[in-house]
Amino acid sequence: YRKIKKNGFVGPTPSFPMGNIREIKNNSKNYVDDSSLGSSGISHDIHSIVFPYFARWQKCYGKLFIYWLGTEPFLYVAEPEFLRKMSSEVLGKNWGKPKVFKNDREPMFGLGLVMVEGDDWVRHRHVITPAFSPSNLKAMASLMVEPAKKMIDKWVTLIDSDKPEIDVEREITTMAGEIIASMSFGLSYQNGSRVFEKLRAMQITLFNSNRYVGVPFSKWMCPKKTLEAKRLGKEIDQLLLSIIDARKSCWDGSSPQKDLLGLLMDGSHVDGRAGKSLTTRELVDECKTFFFGGHETTALALTWTLLLLAMYPNWQNQLRDEVRQLIGDGEIDFAKLTDLKKMEWVMKEVLRLYSPAPNAQRQAREDIQVDDLVIPNGTNIWIDVVAMHHDPTIWGDDVNDFRPDRFKDDFLYGGCKHKMGFLPFGFGGRMCVGRNLTMMEYKVVLTLMLTRFSFSLSPSYRHSPSILLSLRPKYGLPLLVQPL
Numbered sequence: 189y190r191k192i193k194k195n196g197f198v199g200p201t202p203s204f205p206m207g208n209i210r211e212i213k214n215n216s217k218n219y220v221d222d223s224s225l226g227s228s229g230i231s232h233d234i235h236s237i238v239f240p241y242f243a244r245w246q247k248c249y250g251k252l253f254i255y256w257l258g259t260e261p262f263l264y265v266a267e268p269e270f271l272r273k274m275s276s277e278v279l280g281k282n283w284g285k286p287k288v289f290k291n292d293r294e295p296m297f298g299l300g301l302v303m304v305e306g307d308d309w310v311r312h313r314h315v316i317t318p319a320f321s322p323s324n325l326k327a328m329a330s331l332m333v334e335p336a337k338k339m340i341d342k343w344v345t346l347i348d349s350d351k352p353e354i355d356v357e358r359e360i361t362t363m364a365g366e367i368i369a370s371m372s373f374g375l376s377y378q379n380g381s382r383v384f385e386k387l388r389a390m391q392i393t394l395f396n397s398n399r400y401v402g403v404p405f406s407k408w409m410c411p412k413k414t415l416e417a418k419r420l421g422k423e424i425d426q427l428l429l430s431i432i433d434a435r436k437s438c439w440d441g442s443s444p445q446k447d448l449l450g451l452l453m454d455g456s457h458v459d460g461r462a463g464k465s466l467t468t469r470e471l472v473d474e475c476k477t478f479f480f481g482g483h484e485t486t487a488l489a490l491t492w493t494l495l496l497l498a499m500y501p502n503w504q505n506q507l508r509d510e511v512r513q514l515i516g517d518g519e520i521d522f523a524k525l526t527d528l529k530k531m532e533w534v535m536k537e538v539l540r541l542y543s544p545a546p547n548a549q550r551q552a553r554e555d556i557q558v559d560d561l562v563i564p565n566g567t568n569i570w571i572d573v574v575a576m577h578h579d580p581t582i583w584g585d586d587v588n589d590f591r592p593d594r595f596k597d598d599f600l601y602g603g604c605k606h607k608m609g610f611l612p613f614g615f616g617g618r619m620c621v622g623r624n625l626t627m628m629e630y631k632v633v634l635t636l637m638l639t640r641f642s643f644s645l646s647p648s649y650r651h652s653p654s655i656l657l658s659l660r661p662k663y664g665l666p667l668l669v670q671p672l
């Protein structure tokens with residue numbers, strides 16, 4: 189604490205042993221949830237809604253300050269230029285992930301790519317990146333169609349039985365889970381429902397117990413949940429191990445099964461050559477990582493998109509016209525998906541306003557000098573992506589407007605004045621490895637939905653974006669869905 193103060197950082201005064209957690213909780217409680225107003229007062233100016241404590245502290249301390257979770261210091265960063273300087277000093281492999289989150293996240297991600305560090309991270313990234321190449325993804329794209337069509341058929345049945353109001357968030361999350369399970373380890377819902385249910389159950393258990401991060405002995409505050417998560421984690425590991433063992437036993441080294449696990453096994457020669465290989469244990473962790481890192485984020489990108497398309501029918505019509513012109517109403521030609529440019533602008537604008545990954549975290553593994561400030565080794569870094577995506581000083585006065593065509597003129601940065609101001613998929617060497625997969629899934633699913641239905645807001649929708657690891661609509665997204 190003294191070292192950080194001496195190094196010139198400002199911030200709210202912490203207490204022992206909670207740090208600033210009480211203030212965070214009180215601020216969140218005091219925030220008046222005006223979602224009961226319904227859909228009429230929807231504003232995209234969401235930073236003070238999802239992070240009321242950061243919005244308050246920003247007013248006192250600016251875009252760079254230290255706060256404490258328990259006994260752990262966090263450097264809050266919402267200043268893109270500082271982020272640029274800070275990350276240009278340090279190679280991707282030298283950044284750590286906060287050790288304090290590892291205990292919570294271990295059952296979900298194990299030592300998969302999200303968590304692993306140093307030379308191990310380089311090895312994992314080396315094996316995994318080629319599996320997500322455009323040609324591999326194109327070969328797997330058909331796996332996305334079946335779960336999406338199944339969901340659409342269900343919606344048709346619901347509409348036929350006079351239930352046109354559908355909670356699309358729940359539906360899309362289930363579908364995206366099926367897609368990622370099938371793409372990651374070849375499981376269809378029917379034959380993989382056990383793995384699938386356990387993965388979901390563990391996620392719910394972990395969300396609920398992830399509350400006193402950084403406070404000494406906090407894991408003993410919810411011992412039942414901690415043990416439950418560990419138990420589920422072990423069961424999932426066993427199930428995934430049995431899948432890998434079954435594949436190993438009948439794999440002759442020739443063409444691998446066309447899913448991510450198959451490609452990783454092929455690329456890594458399981459338990460074989462050192463240097464460029466993943467062990468069986470690591471393959472299990474990567475399967476879990478893809479599932480947890482890949483399904484909810486993509487589902488939320490689609491969910492927020494449907495909210496915005498329901499609010500702005502002009503854009504909904506433009507996307508539908510684009511799909512009809514370029515893809516048509518029949519089977520999707522995956523090669524043509526790259527032509528859907530307007531859809532890409534919409535996706536980027538949605539990820540800007542409602543970024544499913546609302547923050548990124550790092551931990552300094554050495555003292556890092558930025559201008560005249562030294563970030564001491566071990567300091568955690570909390571990058572507030574929501575704040576940067578809603579900052580009028582880098583986006584202009586229309587920052588809170590839904591304006592996808594800002595990406596028409598500037599496809600990469602949407603006119604943002606700073607290249608580090610738009611970070612939906614993170615930054616630097618640790619940028620999201622699954623972003624091409626997401627783009628493809630987004631386009632396939634949205635194409636199928638837009639050619640079958642039109643969407644409008646339900647009067648029962650309550651606008652309340654909130655953080656539960658990802659940025660999600662607190663009360664789901666009920667929409668009125670009409671067949672075309």
Ligand code: HEM
Pocket residue numbers: 301302303313368477478479481482483485486489543544545548549611612613614615617618619620621622623625626
């Ligand atoms: C809209 C969808 C998605 C969003 C918004 C998203 C967001 C992100 C972000 C912000 C990071 C960087 C985290 C950091 O800097 O610490 C990241 C990393 C990662 N993402 Fe995604 N992601 C998405 C989809 C996916 C998918 C579909 C997969 C896999 C199937 C995936 C797998 C990963 C992995 C493995 C990493 C860790 C990369 C590394 O540390 O080298 N993500 N993602």
